[in-house]
Amino acid sequence: MADGSKDKEEKQPANPSSSSIGNLSQNNPLSRKLNRILETRLEDERDTIESLKVLSEFLPANTLHARRNLRSDIERRGLILSEEFRDLLGSLAAQIQDMQNDVHSMRSCCQDMQNRLADTKAKTAGLLNETAELKARGRRLEMRGVVIDVFLKKLQLTPEEVGILAGGVVGEELFSVLHRVKSIHEDCKVLLRTSQQRIGLEIMEKMAMHLEEGYERLYHWTQSQCRTMTSDLPSSSLLLRKSLQELKSRPILYKYCVDEYVLARRSALVQGFIDALTKGNNGSRPIELVSHDPARYSGDMLGWLHQAIATEKDHISGLFAEDEREWVSNLLASITEGAGRPLKMRVEQVLLSTSDPVTSYQMVNVVRYYLGVFVILLGETAPLIGVMKELAELQTKLFFSSLTVQTSKLLEEIELPDSQLNPPRKLMEILSVLQRVLASRDISVASLDDHKTSLKQILQTCIDPMIHYCNESASTLSTMEMAVYLINCLYLIHSNVALYEFTELALEKLDGQIQAHLDTLITEQAAYLLGKIGLLDSYNTLQTGELTDEVLAPVHEQSKKLMTQFFSSPESSLLPQLTLLTSSKFKADAHQRAVQLFLNAYRQVYDAIKDKIGEDKLSNVLPHSPEQVNDLIT
Amino acid sequence: MASGPYNYSYIFKYIIIGDMGVGKSCLLHQFTEKKFMADCPHTIGVEFGTRIVEVSGQKIKLQIWDTAGQERFRAVTRSYYRGAAGALMVYDITRRSTYNHLSSWLTDARNLTNPNTVIFLIGNKSDLDGQRDVTYEEAKTFADENGLLFLEASAKTGDNVEDVFIETAKKIYQNIQDGNVDLNAADTGVQLKPSASGGSGDRKPTGNQSSQQSGGKGCC
Numbered sequence: 001m002a003d004g005s006k007d008k009e010e011k012q013p014a015n016p017s018s019s020s021i022g023n024l025s026q027n028n029p030l031s032r033k034l035n036r037i038l039e040t041r042l043e044d045e046r047d048t049i050e051s052l053k054v055l056s057e058f059l060p061a062n063t064l065h066a067r068r069n070l071r072s073d074i075e076r077r078g079l080i081l082s083e084e085f086r087d088l089l090g091s092l093a094a095q096i097q098d099m100q101n102d103v104h105s106m107r108s109c110c111q112d113m114q115n116r117l118a119d120t121k122a123k124t125a126g127l128l129n130e131t132a133e134l135k136a137r138g139r140r141l142e143m144r145g146v147v148i149d150v151f152l153k154k155l156q157l158t159p160e161e162v163g164i165l166a167g168g169v170v171g172e173e174l175f176s177v178l179h180r181v182k183s184i185h186e187d188c189k190v191l192l193r194t195s196q197q198r199i200g201l202e203i204m205e206k207m208a209m210h211l212e213e214g215y216e217r218l219y220h221w222t223q224s225q226c227r228t229m230t231s232d233l234p235s236s237s238l239l240l241r242k243s244l245q246e247l248k249s250r251p252i253l254y255k256y257c258v259d260e261y262v263l264a265r266r267s268a269l270v271q272g273f274i275d276a277l278t279k280g281n282n283g284s285r286p287i288e289l290v291s292h293d294p295a296r297y298s299g300d301m302l303g304w305l306h307q308a309i310a311t312e313k314d315h316i317s318g319l320f321a322e323d324e325r326e327w328v329s330n331l332l333a334s335i336t337e338g339a340g341r342p343l344k345m346r347v348e349q350v351l352l353s354t355s356d357p358v359t360s361y362q363m364v365n366v367v368r369y370y371l372g373v374f375v376i377l378l379g380e381t382a383p384l385i386g387v388m389k390e391l392a393e394l395q396t397k398l399f400f401s402s403l404t405v406q407t408s409k410l411l412e413e414i415e416l417p418d419s420q421l422n423p424p425r426k427l428m429e430i431l432s433v434l435q436r437v438l439a440s441r442d443i444s445v446a447s448l449d450d451h452k453t454s455l456k457q458i459l460q461t462c463i464d465p466m467i468h469y470c471n472e473s474a475s476t477l478s479t480m481e482m483a484v485y486l487i488n489c490l491y492l493i494h495s496n497v498a499l500y501e502f503t504e505l506a507l508e509k510l511d512g513q514i515q516a517h518l519d520t521l522i523t524e525q526a527a528y529l530l531g532k533i534g535l536l537d538s539y540n541t542l543q544t545g546e547l548t549d550e551v552l553a554p555v556h557e558q559s560k561k562l563m564t565q566f567f568s569s570p571e572s573s574l575l576p577q578l579t580l581l582t583s584s585k586f587k588a589d590a591h592q593r594a595v596q597l598f599l600n601a602y603r604q605v606y607d608a609i610k611d612k613i614g615e616d617k618l619s620n621v622l623p624h625s626p627e628q629v630n631d632l633i634t
Numbered sequence: 635m636a637s638g639p640y641n642y643s644y645i646f647k648y649i650i651i652g653d654m655g656v657g658k659s660c661l662l663h664q665f666t667e668k669k670f671m672a673d674c675p676h677t678i679g680v681e682f683g684t685r686i687v688e689v690s691g692q693k694i695k696l697q698i699w700d701t702a703g704q705e706r707f708r709a710v711t712r713s714y715y716r717g718a719a720g721a722l723m724v725y726d727i728t729r730r731s732t733y734n735h736l737s738s739w740l741t742d743a744r745n746l747t748n749p750n751t752v753i754f755l756i757g758n759k760s761d762l763d764g765q766r767d768v769t770y771e772e773a774k775t776f777a778d779e780n781g782l783l784f785l786e787a788s789a790k791t792g793d794n795v796e797d798v799f800i801e802t803a804k805k806i807y808q809n810i811q812d813g814n815v816d817l818n819a820a821d822t823g824v825q826l827k828p829s830a831s832g833g834s835g836d837r838k839p840t841g842n843q844s845s846q847q848s849g850g851k852g853c854c
């Protein structure tokens with residue numbers, strides 16, 4: 001064996017001293033070998049050293065025997081070792097076999113597992129797909145969740161909001177919920193244009209329901225608020241105003257609230273009115289205290305109402321924010337309705353106890369004034385206006401009847417004219433009543449036409465009986481006296497009436513009558529003058545026909561004398577009655593016109609005589625030419 | 635909405651009196667419309683105007699009754715003195731006769747209003763200083779002697795117009811604060827407007843004298 005050979009080779013150098021002479025023959029293979037061995041450095045050959053050490057064990061003593069047996073020892077030992085080795089390997093092989101078995105079983109296990117894994121894997125793939133799908137679906141759902149959330153937030157009420165609609169105090173929240181409900185309702189219309197009509201309709205229906213509920217609540221609250229507005233100055237809040245604004249979109253509910261308000265205000269106004277009349281709160285004098293002064297009394301009542309109406313109007317426009325005039329008027333008309341009765345009662349009461357036409361006329365005017373003012377505020381058809389019109393009518397009627405009564409009472413007994421032909425004293429009394437009536441017209445602001453109509457009636461009521469009275473009392477007088485007397489009476493009436501506006505018609509009539517009487521006077525006066533110079537007969541004859549000699553004869557005899565007499569002092573030739581005219585203007589006027597008439601007559605007679613007897617003989621009969629006469633008497 | 639025309643806590647009633655043509659209607663117009671009405675017709679009976687002013691932080695509605703100066707309307711106008719919190723008595727500084735009549739207007743005002751009524755004397759047409767017929771000093775003395783507030787004003791230029799209306803309101807308000815005016819009394823021409831701001835939370839400006847405000851029965 002290799003090991004054995006080596007052992008042999010190495011054994012040689014172990015005895016270097018024995019071969020040191022070998023160096024001499026280099027070329028000898030043995031020597032080369034020896035050299036090589038000698039050159040070997042033992043320090044570097046550890047293996048060799050190790051081997052040698054081991055070998056030394058085999059050789060306990062370097063005996064020949066030992067050396068001879070070395071090889072077999074070694075071989076025996078090798079054998080032993082190999083046997084040991086074989087044994088060992090045998091067990092190893094068994095173990096390996098075991099292991100192989102284990103590995104086998106492991107491998108089958110693994111195979112199994114692998115199979116199972118493959119199996120599972122195949123199965124999991126489906127799951128994974130499913131999961132991915134689910135995840136995607138999850139995301140989509142999440143998205144939808146958000147959308148639905150937004151949708152709900154936008155199109156549904158929160159439970160709190162529903163709660164607010166259903167109960168609790170009426171406040172800002174209710175309005176905002178209502179607005180939300182409305183806007184949701186509005187927004188749902190968009191849905192109707194999409195494929196989501198059904199949900200749109202459903203939500204709209206629901207919102208409509210909510211809205212009704214909300215309005216119902218608002219309505220009940222507002223109505224009860226309105227119902228309590230019975231204080232003299234109703235409290236009204238911004239909230240109430242807002243509620244009413246809101247309710248305007250529910251006209252019927254709104255109307256009920258307005259009705260409630262009107263009812264409350266109506267009773268408040270009546271109560272306030274009664275209080276003002278009877279109690280006149282704290283220190284203020286009750287209006288009824290002036291009931292002794294009927295005009296003032298009715299004025300104060302109506303003035304109070306005017307102010308109350310103004311306040312109510314203000315309140316209405318603030319509370320309801322309605323601008324339409326007629327709407328406000330109607331409300332005011334309704335609110336003031338209750339005041340009509342107490343007003344009517346009181347006015348009638350004082351009216352019936354008033355016999356003085358002046359007072360009742362003042363009352364008429366006051367009521368008429370307020371009628372004008374109130375019609376603008378309340379409208380023609382307001383109940384209060386109706387009451388006032390009735391009152392005005394009644395007052396007017398009573399006024400005229402009291403005026404008639406007073407006039408006729410005064411004129412019951414006919415008073416005979418005095419010698420001066422002055423107007424009767426009773427005339428003055430009636431005129432003073434008339435004057436006071438006409439003066440009190442000044443407070444009225446009735447329309448001009450109304451005023452003119454009533455004025456005409458007033459004048460008629462007074463003037464006609466007066467004239468009638470004058471005529472009666474003049475019945476015993478001569479024509480001249482009668483004319484003068486009547487002119488004096490008419491003139492007195494005229495000058496009284498002339499102080500007032502819109503009396504032209506009456507004045508014209510009076511003037512006409514005065515002129516008629518003046519004409520009578522003038523004719524009388526002219527005739528009187530003609531008589532004075534003896535020409536009256538001639539003149540009268542001339543009016544009917546030709547001048548005859550019989551008529552001319554007296555002219556011949558007397559005219560010269562008479563004329564001389566007359567023309568020496570023509571002013572004394574005034575009829576005595578004419579001087580009794582109270583109006584100097586009429587006096588002068590009558591005189592003037594009488595003279596004119598006289599002159600005309602004179603010229604007629606003069607011309608006629610001139611034609612009859614010729615110009616040359618004329619101076620014997622009528623010495624004065626018309627021009628001369630004119631100069632003499634004017 | 636809070637600044638709407640309804641947000642006030644008192645109503646003060648005023649009456650404007652004085653001879654015809656002194657400029658009563660023009661003063662009212664200037665105050666409510668801030669304009670001068672050059673050819674204003676004579677007032678028939680009474681006219682009416684309102685404006686909200688602020689005094690000591692309180693919104694007050696002035697309800698102003700402008701009366702006719704013409705004698706023939708006295709039967710109507712005298713019914714409006716009742717319950718006025720303020721009386722503006724106007725004369726024309728260029729027409730002495732309108733000043734001379736003041737004592738009769740004052741007598742009316744005193745007899746027909748109540749003792750707390752604030753009377754403010756106004757010498758109107760102060761823009762016509764050149765045609766002045768009544769001196770400031772003379773009128774001032776008259777006002778002082780009679781315990782009247784006094785200012786000269788011009789409805790034409792608007793000079794002092796705002797002041798007379800607001801000074802009157804201040805004085806009335808002060809009377810209320812001092813407890814001189816019983817808000818229960820209808821004739822004071824002052825009405826408390828309860829809770830203009832909302833709900834049932836009544837605002838009580840002076841505490842002790844506003845008990846009537848809700849549900850108080852009284853005339854206005």
Ligand SMILES: Nc1nc2c(ncn2[C@@H]2O[C@H](COP(=O)(O)OP(=O)(O)OP(=O)(O)O)[C@@H](O)[C@H]2O)c(=O)[nH]1
Pocket residue numbers: 652653654655656657658659660661671672673674675676677678701702703704758759760761762787788789790791
């Ligand atoms: N220059 C001037 N003119 C004024 C002033 N105020 C009023 N007027 C004029 O005076 C006239 C009468 O004014 P109104 O306001 O009608 O007088 P009033 O007091 O209301 O008169 P009645 O209604 O009849 O009582 C008008 O023509 C106005 O133009 C003023 O301050 N200055």
Ligand SMILES: [Mg+2]
Pocket residue numbers: 658659660675676677700701702703
């Ligand atoms: Mg005026």
